[in-house]
Amino acid sequence: ETGVTQSPTHLIKTRGQQVTLRCSSQSGHNTVSWYQQALGQGPQFIFQYYREEENGRGNFPPRFSGLQFPNYSSELNVNALELDDSALYLCASSPVPGQGLGANVLTFGAGSRLTVL
């Protein structure tokens, strides 16, 4: 079975620009969560998508948005980039909501490292 794949692995943007990060979930998983990991910090929950709808959100502003597609893949979009958005963005997939969040079935990708200059 394939794991969670994310793209791109690295990218550099400037303040004010917009970015889209992509995630393909593990085979058989229909729920996707996104986390932000700033340098030297632990991951922080951004939001989760299930059945193509947002199903839980952390303390992030509306300029962080997402999509989930019928094949369960997902995108994270960040508008009006700020310097503090520089981080590793992690995608995690799980079989069903609730069982995934906080349970041991979260499968993480290797992340997309975003640098904002």
Add this chain to the structure above:
Amino acid sequence: GNSVTQMEGPVTLSEEAFLTINCTYTATGYPSLFWYVQYPGEGLQLLLKATKADDKGSNKGFEATYRKETTSFHLEKGSVQVSDSAVYFCALSSDSGNTPLVFGKGTRLSVIA
């Protein structure tokens, strides 16, 4: 709100040394507790978990016991190897699985031969 505090690193040990990484938490109710590991260039991997007080999670020689009286979940390994070099994250979920993971800041472990 829920939070996790773990010892700051980096931690540098010689091969075969004993490892302890301290983790304490603040949460309402009865959280589930986890240790995740992040190897260089890879995603987070679940190392072990415990879902109720006095449970001991174990995997690959690592152990952690859920101590509700001290709100702790310290990670231990009796004899570390160079291949254990990674960043270790303590995390919690505030119930059986319906809330997001809350992570500590991570502890970098370097094991030298």
